[in-house]
Amino acid sequence: MALPVSPPPDPDQDAALASRGAGDGLAEGTTNVPASTSLIAEDLASPTPQHSGAVARPAAASRRRLTMRKAAPYLFISPFFILFLVFGLFPLLFSIYVSFFQWDAATGLGGMEWVGIDNYAFVLMQDDWFHKSLYNTAWMGIAGGLPQHLVALPLAFFLHTAFGRWRNTFVGIYFLPFITSTVAISLVFTSLFSREFGVVNAMLGALLHLENIDWWQPQYSKTMISFVVWWRYVGFNTVLYLSAIQTIPRDLFEAAIMDGASRWQQFRHITLPMLKPMIYFAVTLTIIGSLQLFEEPFVLTAASAGDGRMSGSGGIDQAGKSAAMHVFTTGFGENDFGTASAVAWILFMIIALMTMLNNRLLGRDTEGR
Numbered sequence: 316m317a318l319p320v321s322p323p324p325d326p327d328q329d330a331a332l333a334s335r336g337a338g339d340g341l342a343e344g345t346t347n348v349p350a351s352t353s354l355i356a357e358d359l360a361s362p363t364p365q366h367s368g369a370v371a372r373p374a375a376a377s378r379r380r381l382t383m384r385k386a387a388p389y390l391f392i393s394p395f396f397i398l399f400l401v402f403g404l405f406p407l408l409f410s411i412y413v414s415f416f417q418w419d420a421a422t423g424l425g426g427m428e429w430v431g432i433d434n435y436a437f438v439l440m441q442d443d444w445f446h447k448s449l450y451n452t453a454w455m456g457i458a459g460g461l462p463q464h465l466v467a468l469p470l471a472f473f474l475h476t477a478f479g480r481w482r483n484t485f486v487g488i489y490f491l492p493f494i495t496s497t498v499a500i501s502l503v504f505t506s507l508f509s510r511e512f513g514v515v516n517a518m519l520g521a522l523l524h525l526e527n528i529d530w531w532q533p534q535y536s537k538t539m540i541s542f543v544v545w546w547r548y549v550g551f552n553t554v555l556y557l558s559a560i561q562t563i564p565r566d567l568f569e570a571a572i573m574d575g576a577s578r579w580q581q582f583r584h585i586t587l588p589m590l591k592p593m594i595y596f597a598v599t600l601t602i603i604g605s606l607q608l609f610e611e612p613f614v615l616t617a618a619s620a621g622d623g624r625m626s627g628s629g630g631i632d633q634a635g636k637s638a639a640m641h642v643f644t645t646g647f648g649e650n651d652f653g654t655a656s657a658v659a660w661i662l663f664m665i666i667a668l669m670t671m672l673n674n675r676l677l678g679r680d681t682e683g684r
Contacts, residue, residue, distance in 0.1 A: 410656040410659060410660070411656070411660065413427075413652055413653055413656045414434055414435070414653060414656035414657040414659075414660055415429065415430065415431055415432070415434070415653070416428060416429055416430060416653045417430045417433075417434070417651075417653045417654075418651075418652050418653045419650045419651070419652070420650060420652055421650060430653065434653050434654050434656070434657035435657045435660075435661065437654065437657075438654065438657050438658050438661055439661065442654075442658075444633065444636070444641060445638070445641055445658060447633060447636070448629070448633070448636045448637055448638045448640065448641040449638050449665075451537060451612075451629075451633075451634065451635065451636055451637055451638075452605065452606060452608060452637045452638045452639075454537050454541075455537050455540055455541045455544065455605065455608060455612070455635075455637065456601075456602070456605030456606065456608070458537065458538070458541035458545075459540070459541035459542070459543075459544035459545045459548075459605065460544075460545075460548075460601040460602070460604075460605045462545050462549075463545055463548050463549045463552050463601060464552060464594070464597065464598065464601070466545075466549050466553075467549050467550075467552035467553040467555075467556055467597075468556055468587075468590070468594075469582070470489075470549075470553050471553045471554075471555075471556035471557040471560055472556075472560060472582050472586055474486060474553070474557055475557060475560045475561065476578065486553070486554060486557060488550075489549070489550035489553050489554070490550045490551065490553075490554050491550065492546060492547045492548075492550055493547060493548060493550050493551040495547075497547075497610040497611060497614065498610070498614055500543065500547060500611075501543065501610070501611055501614035501615050502614065504539070504543050504615065505614075505615060508530040508539050510527050510528065510529045510530070510531075511527065513527075513530075515528075515530075516528055531616070531630055531631060532631060532634075533630070533631055533632045533634035534634075536615075536616065536630045536631070536634045536635040537634060537635055539615065539635075540611055540612045540615055540616075540635050543611050543615065544605075544608065544611055547611070548601070548604070552597050552601075555593060555596070555597050556590060556593060556594075556597070558593075559589075559590050559592075559593035560586060560589075560590065563585065563586065563589045567585050567589075568581055568585065571584070571585060591677065594677060595673070595674075595677040595678050598673055598677060599670060599673055599674075602666070602669050602670060602673055603666055603670065606638065606639075606662065606665060606666050606669065607639050607662075607666070608637045608639060609637060609639040609640055609643070612629065612630075612635045612636065612637050612640060613640055613643075615630075615635065616628060616629050616630035616635040616636070628644070638658070638662050639662070641658060642655050642658045642659050642662070643655075645658060
C-alpha cells in the first residue's frame with residue numbers, strides 16, 4: 316500500500332506567514348518572550364516600593380540600636396558628672412570669681428562690686444583675725460597631728476606582733492573614734508573638760524593635786540582641741556600603718572630573728588624603712604586635714620559663748636578659732652562672701668605649698684617604689 320506523500324512546502328507561502336507574524340507583533344508592541352521571564356526582568360529592573368521599605372526599616376532600626384548601645388555607658392555615669400558640675404565645679408569656679416568682688420549675698424548678684432585683688436591684699440596685710448586663726452591652725456595642727464604618727468607607728472607594730480586572732484578586734488576599737496560623729500565626740504569631751512564636774516580635772520586633782528582648770532581660757536583651749544583631734548585620728552593612722560606593715564614580707568622578720576635582732580631593731584631597720592611610702596601618704600592627709608580643721612573647734616568652743624548657741628566664735632579671744640572657721644564666720648557671719656572666698660583660696664595655696672614641702676622631704680624616698 317502506498318503512503319500518502321505531503322506536498323512540498325511552498326517558499327512563497329512561508330515567507331508570507333513570517334512577514335504577517337512579524338507585522339502582528341510590531342502592531343501589538345510585544346515580542347515573542349515567555350511571560351515568566353518578562354516578569355523577572357521587570358522585578359530586577361525596577362524594584363517595587365514595598366521591597367525598598369522592607370530593606371530600609373531594618374537598617375534604620377539597627378543604626379538606632381547601635382547608637383543607644385554606644386550612648387548607654389555615658390548615660391549611666393552622667394548623674395555623677397551632673398552632680399559634680401552643679402555642686403562641685405560650679406561653686407569652685409564661682410568662688411574664684413567672687414573673690415575679686417565685694418559682695419553681700421542678701422543683695423543678689425546685682426550688688427556685686429568689683430574690687431580686684433583688694434580682698435587678697437586685705438586678708439594678707441590687714442586682717443588680724445585671719446593671722447590669728449592661721450596661727451591657731453598651725454599650733455593645733457602640730458600639737459594634734461604630730462603625736463598621731465608618733466603613737467600610731469609603734470602601736471601598729473605592737474598590734475602586728477603581739478596579737479594573733481584578736482588583732483582585728485583591737486584595730487576596730489582604735490578605729491571606732493574615727494567613724495563616730497564629730498558633734499557627739501565634741502559634746503562628750505565638753506563634759507569631760509568641764510571646770511567643776513569634769514573627769515579630766517578630777518583626775519588631775521587626784522594625781523597631781525592641781526586646782527580645777529578652766530579649759531576654755533585662751534591659754535588652755537588649743538590644748539583641749541588638739542587632744543580631741545589626736546584622740547579621734549590616731550586610730551585611723553594606726554590602721555593605715557598596720558595595713559602597710561602586713562605587706563612587708565615575713566621572711567625579713569624571720570631572718571632578723573635568726574640573726575638575733577630584737578623587736579626594737581626589727582622596727583628600726585625593717586619596719587620604718589619599708590613604711591616610708593605610707594608615712595608620706597599619712598602625713599599628707601594629716602597636713603591637709605589640720606589646715607582644714609573645722610568641726611572640733613567649732614563645737615567645742617561654742618560652749619564658751621555661754622548662751623548654748625553653736626556660735627563658732629572660737630572661744631574667748633578667738634583662741635580656738637581655725638582658718639576654716641574664719642572662712643565660715645566671714646562669709647555667713649559678716650555676709651562678706653568676697654573676702655571669705657579670698658581667705659579660702661589663700662588657705663588652698665597654703666595647703667598646696669605645705670603638700671609640696673612634704674613631698675620634697677618624704678616623697679623623694681618613695682619615688683620608684
